[in-house]
Amino acid sequence: MLDRLALASARSGDHGQMDLIHELRRLPPDQREVLYLTYWEDLSAGEIAQVLEISVEAVWKRLSRARTLLRDLLDQSESTSAAAAPTPTTQGLS
Numbered sequence: 662m663l664d665r666l667a668l669a670s671a672r673s674g675d676h677g678q679m680d681l682i683h684e685l686r687r688l689p690p691d692q693r694e695v696l697y698l699t700y701w702e703d704l705s706a707g708e709i710a711q712v713l714e715i716s717v718e719a720v721w722k723r724l725s726r727a728r729t730l731l732r733d734l735l736d737q738s739e740s741t742s743a744a745a746a747p748t749p750t751t752q753g754l755s
Contacts (some may be wrong), residue, residue, distance in 0.1 A: 686736040692727035695720055 685693055698704045698712065706720045712718070 680738060681735070684731060684738060687734055688730060692723055692730065695723040696727045696731070699724060740751055 685696065688696070694713070696745060698709045699706075704712070706717050706724075709720045710717045
């Protein structure tokens, strides 16, 4: 699933999408699964519960945890890349 998205993103040159896919791969499989089913397959919590054979409450918990972890991972990635990016004062100092 993520391989198809990564390939399409690479072809289009969408670096933001590639960063998102990289961080999605770092999520635990159960959290990644509910995000995929929610946002890419557009399934409801009830439908996901049926597919995964878990309760709707468990779907909501996994989805909440996945969103929180993904947000944290993306924030970390953003702050790391911002720290590594050249600034106007350091660009010409090599």
